[in-house]
Amino acid sequence: MAYECPIVRFHPNAGIENMAIGSQQQDEPVQDPIYENSLPRVIQMEGNIETGTVAVAESKEIKSSGKRSNIGKTVGFLILMSLLFVCLICITIFLVQATTKLEDSNEEIMILQNITSEQKKEMNSSKQLLDRIQSQAMNNIQRLSQRYETIAKNLADLDDKRVNCQKNLIGLIKNSGEQVAKNISFMQQTIECNKVNTGLVGRINKMEEMIRKMNRTVSDPHRQLKLQGLCPVQYLGHCFWSVVHSSKDINVDEAKRICGVNNGLPANVYNEQHLNDLMADIRRKISADTFIWTGMQVDISTNAVLMRDGTRASYVKWWTGGFPNAGESGLYIHVQTDPSSSRQGMGNDPPTSKFHGVICEK
Structure with a gap:
């Protein structure tokens, strides 16, 4: 009579050659130390039904050990995949950060380029402003030079007037009466006092004012009469x-x-x-x-x-x-x-x- 289990077929009259592991027809052999150690014991119990029962128990133990081994491999595989996933996440984060830094670097480069462009524009504007300032300065210098020439010409004219005034004074002294002579003497004293002044124009204006006063005195007979007490x-x-x-x-x-x-x-x-x-x-x-x-x-x-x-x-x-x-x-x-x-x-x-x-x- 033959007995069959999921893993071992056993016959009392069969030897070692007639024993086979059923799982080898469908699956790969299980390389497990427990299985390898138990096989000789199963072979040594041939021809005994009780020994066959022991072989079935051993076969179950071998199957349980194989399951545990598969679970361990699955857990290891899952751990390995988890590590790979974590590595992929880290790499992705690194790439994202690198991309962000690269974008920031590009923005900084663009900002620097814009700053450089603005600086060039400012330099060009500063240069244009400097050119305008230089041009205005040259124009101002030319205007000042022309004004200086005009002032010099006016001073020369004033000097000519002063000479003419002196000539007129001499003529008045010769042609006027006693009162005119007194006025001229007073005017000469005033002119001598005014020599200490630095303003040529001011002195000439005062001289001209005195001349106008003397002319009014000479040309106005009523004033002469009043000065003589004849015009009360x-x-x-x-x-x-x-x-x-x-x-x-x-x-x-x-x-x-x-x-x-x-x-x-x-x-x-x-x-x-x-x-x-x-x-x-x-x-x-x-x-x-x-x-x-x-x-x-x-x-x-x-x-x-x-x-x-x-x-x-x-x-x-x-x-x-x-x-x-x-x-x-x-x-x-x-x-x-x-x-x-x-x-x-x-x-x-x-x-x-x-x-x-x-x-x-x-």
Whole structure:
């Protein structure tokens, strides 16, 4: 009778040659120390059923050992695959980091290139700016040079003016009177004082101003008269002065001669204020009531009061009633020392009559 198990076939009459391992028909032989050690024991128990039972038990143990060996290999394989997977992850991480660093490096390179490009642009801009500054500086230097030449020319012109002023001063000294000589002396002293100043233009301006003042003094006869005390009253651009004697010794012809000494004429009276100003000037020179000739006259045919040129007078104030006297053409002013007195003003008398003085006009 034969017995079969999943691993060993055994027959009581069979020897070692008739025993085979069933798994060899389907699987590779199991190389296991437990299996190898158990095989002789199975062979030594031939012809005994009990020995066959032991062989079946041994066969089961061999199968369990093979399973454990396969599980160990599977675990090792899984561990190896896990390690490989971990290595692949590490390599992937490394590659990602390397790629990131490479991208960062590329960005830095691009930034550096951009910076270099901007620096080149800034250098070009700086160079252009420097060129513009140099150009402007050259233009400014040229303008300053032209201005310097203009100033030098102006100074030369001012020097010529100064020379001409000196010549004019010399001419004025020769052709002017005593007052002009005094003014020139004062001006020369001023010029000597101004020599210590450094401003040539300022000195020339002062000289020209002095020359203008002297010219006004020379050309303005009223100013000369005023400087001589002959223009105490001014009206309508004319000068008026009075000549008063203590005695009555001046007729109309003598009055004209006295005024002509200073190139004047017996005066007109233009209005009330003018008359009051003339009497106030006369009042400072008298100590009693006084009669003063004017340049006005009375038309004996019409008794109209006329100005020196023959036009009708616009203002007349008689000093008392009864005037004008018939047939008397000379017009005088009666002045009291008391300005509030009503018995003062105009009157008429023959031109041959003699009075204290005359009012002159220029």
